[in-house]
Amino acid sequence: MTDDPVIANLLTVLDANPELLPVRISVIELLAARGRHAEALSQCATALAQDPVNAQVTALLQRCTAALAGAAGESAAAALASTTSAAVEPEAADSGYDWEAAEEQVGDIIQPAFVNERSEPYAEGDVGLFERPKLTLADVGGMEHVKQQLELSLLGPVRNPELAKAFGTSARGGLLLYGPPGCGKTFVASAVAGELGANFYAIEIADILNWYTGRSEYNLKQVFRTARRKAPCVLFFDEIDALGHKRSHLSGSSSLRSTVNQLLTEMDSMTSDNEGVYIIGATNHPWDVDVALRRPGRFDRMVLVALPDPEARVSILRHHLKDRPVEGIDLNAVAARTESYSGADLAQICKSATQLAMADSIRTGAVRPVRMDDIAAALAQTRPSTGAWFESARNVVEFANNDGSYDELAAYMRTRDNR
CATH class of the missing domain: 1.10.8.60 (Helicase, Ruva Protein; domain 3)
Incomplete structure (x- = not known):
């Protein structure tokens, strides 16, 4: 177990979701930055097993190998020390640092910055992907059932607010896309943004987590603040189960529990004004998402994005x-x-x-x-890569579907079994 809380949090996420390559790369970068090159090399081997031609992992592998061999030696350590000392103020390392107070002092002249692993400031928009997609659902081949579900649960109420009001429905809250890995959930979310003529703001867990106490929650708050300012906006959380993992499984990670709580607060319609912000999450494992995140007003609608037809x-x-x-x-x-x-x-x-x-x-x-x-x-x-996912899904459908949350998944799996 590492004594670094951010690395510990990321490793907790990887234990539950070993396929999250961006998170593993973040762990490698953090380990390398701290001089823990042997551990970083071990993570590189796992990452390359997932993606043998990943250029970023290959570069990190070469960097760690050179450091262990002494080729990078003192010059790399000196450069890192110089960069860190120039970028990090002493107060920033204090676990009690008040990010909100600092923001109020700076005001709106300089927008609060996101921070990477060296605490170098990023300008607004450097975290995640912010774009105005040109594609629409017409560019998504097939998947008619998914399109119908999106029209019913999100696009219809947005386009017909008066009718939605008359029927007591709205587009508020969040939409959760789930299904096997590699089936186009991100592409569909981007197409929804294009359909609405909205900005598309894509966020991954590595964009949120930071090793300073309270900074992860602050980053998450800034993500929502930026999305509200850029409304209409589709705020897309990829691998939401990694960020919104069941708190009952995070007993040894108080920092990640606090981040889940902050996400709940930001999505709560009673405490947050998310008008014009359409929140979409994507996950391969919806059964790992904290149950509080699936209550009304949060990710209260689920759409199965299954294998392509x-x-x-x-x-x-x-x-x-x-x-x-x-x-x-x-x-x-x-x-x-x-x-x-x-x-x-x-x-x-x-x-x-x-x-x-x-x-x-x-x-x-x-x-x-x-x-x-x-x-x-x-x-x-090439063999289909989704077999393990369907085995897990089958267990959920048979033994953990008491409330009917996965009836759509159960119906889909019955059609597969009957083929």
Whole structure:
């Protein structure tokens, strides 16, 4: 167990969600910054097992290896010490530092900054991704059931406020997209923002957590403050189960519990004015989200984003092959052979097929397009990645669906079993 609270919090998240590569990269960076290169190398190995060609992890691996070998030595340590001493004021390390008081003293002339692991200030907007998406739900291939659910639970009430008022409904609160990994939850959320003509503000857990006591809660408060100022805005929390993990599972992490409490406060319609802020969360494991986050006024609507249907698979394959030389590829035939594959799996098939064609082109010295035999070879090398998720989901449906929260998931799994 580490004595660094931020690393401890991040490792707690990784224990529950080992597939969160951005969080693991943050852990590696923090360990490397503290000179704990052996531990960082261990995390690099795990990260590269997930994504063997990740350039950021590879660079961190080289950095840690060089440091352990003595090549980086004293110069790296001196540079880090110099940067840290210049960027961090003594008061900032005090666990009782009053961020709210500091903000009031500075006022609105300089907006409070987010802080990275070296406490170097970021300007507003540097945390997360802030954009105005051009795509809409018309750009999302297939997934008609998801589109209908979004229209009913969010888009309809926003576009027809008087009708929504007459029927006693509204778009307030949050919408939770859940389903297997790699099935387009982020893409769908971005398309919703485009549909509404709203800003899209994407936040990951690494954008929030900070090792100073109280700073994570402050960062979260600033995220909501910025979203309210930029309304209309879709505020998107990716992997919300990592940030809003069940507090009963966080007994040894008081800092992360406080962050969950702050998220509850910011989403509470009784204490926060989120008019024009449409909050969407995405998770692979909704059963790990704190139950208080799924009460009315918070993430009180859930939409299953399941495996892509045939039309969606064709759209995904076309997208990943559009800028590559291709010849004689029957997308419908490929879609028919990839029923259990996620969007990420389909992207990997296209990538592998392209690599095969490129390797052949290198051998012959002439460009050869990607063909169906390349796709077939890539299919033989790629297995659906969502099997473990469906096993977990099956247990939830059978043993933890007393309140009917996962009836939609249960119905979907019955259709899969009947095929």
